[in-house]
Structure formats: structure tokens, C-alpha cells
Amino acid sequence: MARTLSELLKEIAGQASLYEEPVLAHLCRMAALEADQTVVPVQRIGHNVIGFWDWDVAKDINHLDPGCAALFGVAAARARKGLPIGVYLKAVHPHDILLLNRAIGVALRGGGIFEAEYRIITDDRVRWVFAKGYCTLDKSNRPERFPGVVMELENKLN
Numbered sequence: 652m653a654r655t656l657s658e659l660l661k662e663i664a665g666q667a668s669l670y671e672e673p674v675l676a677h678l679c680r681m682a683a684l685e686a687d688q689t690v691v692p693v694q695r696i697g698h699n700v701i702g703f704w705d706w707d708v709a710k711d712i713n714h715l716d717p718g719c720a721a722l723f724g725v726a727a728a729r730a731r732k733g734l735p736i737g738v739y740l741k742a743v744h745p746h747d748i749l750l751l752n753r754a755i756g757v758a759l760r761g762g763g764i765f766e767a768e769y770r771i772i773t774d775d776r777v778r779w780v781f782a783k784g785y786c787t788l789d790k791s792n793r794p795e796r797f798p799g800v801v802m803e804l805e806n807k808l809n
Contacts, residue, residue, distance in 0.1 A: 657683045659783070659800055663703040670716055672731070678705050682785060682798045699803045701780065704739075706797040708759065708786070711735045719801055722780070724773035744770035744777065758797065762788040765799060779804040 660683035667676035702718030712733035715723065720730030723742040736755075743751055747769035758765035765784040770777050784799020 659700075660798070662700070663798075663800055666700075667703070667716065672716065675703075675705055675714060675716070678796070678798055679703065682787075682796075699805065701801045701803050703800045704784070704798065706736060706799075707733070708794040708797050709789075713739060715739070722771055722773065722778070722801060742771050742773050744772055746770075758784070758786040759794040762786050762792070762794065765797070768804065 660679045664676045664679035664683065667673075667679055700718075701722050702716040702720070704713055704715045704719055706713040713736045714733045715725070715730035717727040717730070720727045723730075723739045725734065725738065740748065740751070751767050751769045754765060754767040763786060765782070765786060768779065768781050770779055781802045781804050782799055783802075784797055786797040787795050789795040
């Protein structure tokens with residue numbers, strides 16, 4: 652059974668409300684409305700949602716929920732306030748950073764759907780994750796917002 656990005660964003664909005672993050676919940680609901688225009692399924696099997704992010708690209712401030720913050724080895728309070736994306740990318744496995752940066756670059760240049768599988772290293776533990784998001788562009792076709800979700804891939808070997 653597959654779920655669309657819109658359904659995932661609605662679920663994330665519900666989780667954000669539980670974490671008392673009304674702004675993030677609102678942004679995810681807005682992103683869900685926009686994502687309704689796309690039909691991109693995400694397989695449920697083997698994926699556990701870790702958390703979500705919301706990146707204000709123009710200001711380079713990326714807000715992560717507590718689950719995502721822990722994954723990247725960042726204190727939840729710091730991630731809630733927002734940090735530059737470079738802070739989080741420090742946790743990406745060195746063999747995967749180039750591929751991840753390319754995938755991010757494609758989404759930033761053209762807007763739309765972002766997907767990437769990569770490894771995260773925190774506390775000497777390696778975890779495979781799948782990230783999926785949607786980059787919106789402003790009226791001048793510059794990247795504006797980039798919310799998304801990170802899921803752990805249980806069936807991948809380190």
C-alpha cells in the first residue's frame with residue numbers, strides 16, 4: 652500500500668501539533684495542499700518515520716522536529732529555533748554527501764519533489780534513511796520553502 656506526499660505531510664502536521672509546534676503544523680498542512688497536485692507514492696514497508704524538517708531556503712534556517720534533531724545529533728531546542736542546513740549535513744556519511752548535495756541542488760534549481768537515500772552517523776551509529784520533501788519556488792523561481800520527512804530504512808545494511 653502506498654501513500655502520497657500529501658498524506659505524509661498531513662500526518663506530519665498532526666505530529667507537529669502533538670509536539671506543540673503550531674507553525675510547523677500549519678506549514679505542513681499548506682504543503683499538503685500543494686502536494687495534492689502531485690501523485691507520488693511512498694512505500695510504507697520498511698520505512699519508519701523519524702521526523703520532519705521545514706527549511707526556509709532564502710534565510711537558510713532549517714527547523715527540525717525532535718525526532719529529526721536527534722537523528723542528526725542536534726539538541727531539539729536548537730533545531731526548533733532553526734539552524735543552517737550545513738549543521739545537519741555534518742552528520743551525513745562522507746561517502747553519501749556528494750549524492751545528497753546533488754539531489755538537494757536539483758530540487759532547489761527546479762522546485763518540486765526531492766528524494767534521497769543516504770547514511771547518517773551519530774553517536775558512532777550508522778543509520779540508512781530515506782528523505783522526501785517538496786521545494787517550492789517563489790514568483791521569481793527562486794527556492795523558497797522546503798519541508799519534508801525522514802524515514803529510517805530498516806532493511807539496508809551499513
